[in-house]
Amino acid sequence: MTVPVSVLAWRRWSVLLPLMLILTLLWTREPVYAAPYSAQGKWWGDYFNNPDLAGAPVLSRYDEAINFGWGRGGPGPGIPNDNFSVRWVRDEWFAGGTYRFTILSDDGVRLWVGDTLVVDEWRDRQATPLYIDRYIPAGTHKVRVEYYERTGDATISISWSKVVGGATWRGEYFANRTLSGSPALVRDDKAIDFDWGGGSPDPVIPPDDFSVRWTRALGFNAGTYRFLSSTDDGVRIWVDGRLIVDSWKDMSLPNTRSGELYLAAGQHTIVVEYYEHGGEASAHVWWQLRDSFAAWHGEYFDNLNLVGGPALERDDAEINFDWGVGAPAEWMPDDNFSVRWTRTFDFTPGYYRFVVQADDGVRLWLDNSIIIDQWHDMDYELHYLDGTYLQGKHTIRLEYYERNGSARVRFWIEKGTNDNNPPSFVSSPAPAATQAADPPWAATYFANTDLSGEPVLTRQEETLDHSWGLGSPGEGVPADYFSARWVQARYFEGGLYRFTTWTDDGVRLWVDGKLLVDSWRPMRGYRSASVRLTPGTHEIRMEYYEQTGAALARLIWRRLR
Numbered sequence: 074m075t076v077p078v079s080v081l082a083w084r085r086w087s088v089l090l091p092l093m094l095i096l097t098l099l100w101t102r103e104p105v106y107a108a109p110y111s112a113q114g115k116w117w118g119d120y121f122n123n124p125d126l127a128g129a130p131v132l133s134r135y136d137e138a139i140n141f142g143w144g145r146g147g148p149g150p151g152i153p154n155d156n157f158s159v160r161w162v163r164d165e166w167f168a169g170g171t172y173r174f175t176i177l178s179d180d181g182v183r184l185w186v187g188d189t190l191v192v193d194e195w196r197d198r199q200a201t202p203l204y205i206d207r208y209i210p211a212g213t214h215k216v217r218v219e220y221y222e223r224t225g226d227a228t229i230s231i232s233w234s235k236v237v238g239g240a241t242w243r244g245e246y247f248a249n250r251t252l253s254g255s256p257a258l259v260r261d262d263k264a265i266d267f268d269w270g271g272g273s274p275d276p277v278i279p280p281d282d283f284s285v286r287w288t289r290a291l292g293f294n295a296g297t298y299r300f301l302s303s304t305d306d307g308v309r310i311w312v313d314g315r316l317i318v319d320s321w322k323d324m325s326l327p328n329t330r331s332g333e334l335y336l337a338a339g340q341h342t343i344v345v346e347y348y349e350h351g352g353e354a355s356a357h358v359w360w361q362l363r364d365s366f367a368a369w370h371g372e373y374f375d376n377l378n379l380v381g382g383p384a385l386e387r388d389d390a391e392i393n394f395d396w397g398v399g400a401p402a403e404w405m406p407d408d409n410f411s412v413r414w415t416r417t418f419d420f421t422p423g424y425y426r427f428v429v430q431a432d433d434g435v436r437l438w439l440d441n442s443i444i445i446d447q448w449h450d451m452d453y454e455l456h457y458l459d460g461t462y463l464q465g466k467h468t469i470r471l472e473y474y475e476r477n478g479s480a481r482v483r484f485w486i487e488k489g490t491n492d493n494n495p496p497s498f499v500s501s502p503a504p505a506a507t508q509a510a511d512p513p514w515a516a517t518y519f520a521n522t523d524l525s526g527e528p529v530l531t532r533q534e535e536t537l538d539h540s541w542g543l544g545s546p547g548e549g550v551p552a553d554y555f556s557a558r559w560v561q562a563r564y565f566e567g568g569l570y571r572f573t574t575w576t577d578d579g580v581r582l583w584v585d586g587k588l589l590v591d592s593w594r595p596m597r598g599y600r601s602a603s604v605r606l607t608p609g610t611h612e613i614r615m616e617y618y619e620q621t622g623a624a625l626a627r628l629i630w631r632r633l634r
Contacts, residue, residue: 264381455599
């Protein structure tokens with residue numbers, strides 16, 4: 074049987090019409106979540122014409138950033154100037170570590186990273202900035218921001234950045250025991266090392282029933298670490314989100330709580346939470362590397378005063394460092410840091426000489442007794458103590474701080490005498506072919522302290538190594554209030570050289586007209602400076618003056634590399 078064409082056409086349309094109707098409805102329907110808001114980079118924003126994020130959004134769009142200051146206006150078509158709300162979402166990659174979230178909103182705001190509520194300020198508020206530090210595990214996390222505007226100005230801004238170290242703890246202080254709500258005080262604390270007694274951390278914090286959260290990112294060498302606390306009252310310690318110490322209860326001193334874990338090399342985030350119930354208030358937190366040390370136990374602090382837990386612990390084969398204007402580790406500051414080295418030696422019977430050279434301050438202990446105390450800014454000065462008789466095991470502790478500029482410290486122990494001889498430096502000899510041809514020093518002496526007028530004595534000297542005591546350098550030169558100038562041109566192999574003067578009193582040193590040492594004042598001690606020399610002949614000029622007392626002038630150098 075032949076089917077009429079009109080019937081076949083009707084059958085085709087009966088199938089296509091419903092499908093076309095469905096497609097038309099889908100095409101014209103206003104989407105609620107029409108865009109792939111998980112795309113990384115832009116924010117997908119849903120805007121509501123009420124302050125409760127209720128119902129379907131009346132406006133949905135991509136926003137490049139959450140950084141809006143609408144003033145008394147509205148965000149866009151269909152959105153009122155007041156009593157509206159917005160929800161933004163996007164996927165974001167986080168490298169593991171502590172992130173600082175910066176929020177500015179007028180009015181309420183909430184922020185989630187994954188399932189973690191980072192910010193909860195869902196209330197009418199002024200546009201005052203918030204700074205919240207949180208540990209975020211490595212990986213991709215969905216970030217969700219919710220915001221509402223009540224009346225008046227409308228402002229919302231969200232940003233974050235990874236905390237890559239620093240010299241302080243981020244302290245959030247709450248006027249309650251539960252770390253709830255907004256902190257009443259946010260400040261930087263150099264260390265968690267507080268004894269408030271019956272008082273409070275700040276006038277805005279009550280003396281009882283308060284709590285604190287401290288957060289900090291620190292670098293660690295690989296090893297097993299023990300974290301310790303001593304508090305009145307409760308304390309909790311997290312390392313990279315892992316709870317290490319959990320003693321959230323009323324306690325009185327003395328007490329110590331601890332927990333251990335292995336840390337891989339790199340940065341890790343420490344979070345300490347504390348509450349005070351009543352009575353005395355104190356909080357102390359520190360940590361120790363549990364591994365044994367074969368040489369010097371080095372504890373490096375990112376502050377000047379060896380305060381708090383070290384930012385780095387390691388086994389140092391020797392104390393001989395020239396960090397230049399850099400830092401001991403990439404996560405430590407270039408300036409304003411300090412180090413404590415400790416080591417026990419087994420001395421054979423005899424006299425020993427302790428020598429330290431530093432820029433800046435140093436202190437040296439022998440069995441808990443300080444024997445060299447130069448805890449002040451210095452320009453790589455050398456100090457020593459001779460005539461120390463030792464036998465058997467003794468503990469040496471050297472403390473050092475760097476203020477700014479170059480960071481250099483060097484310490485060694487050598488056989489000594491009982492007559493306080495200077496350290497045994499050996500200057501680098503010239504090559505054998507040129508050594509004999511080196512000319513002597515051209516020395517000129519003046520009967521005043523400023524090298525003025527005609528010299529009273531001129532002569533050639535084989536070495537610049539004088540210790541005149543209370544006497545005179547020679548005929549016509551007074552025992553006090555004289556000055557001298559030495560000049561020599563000599564051959565040097567190419568390389569980096571360190572020149573060291575030892576004088577009583579003032580000294581200046583030039584190499585090829587470049588002033589390396591400038592200490593033109595009454596003093597007794599060492600001054601050092603380094604310079605890179607090309608192979609060939611270079612001119613050295615040293616000027617010196619003696620005021621009163623003993624007279625001493627020496628110059629040595631050595632090739633570093």
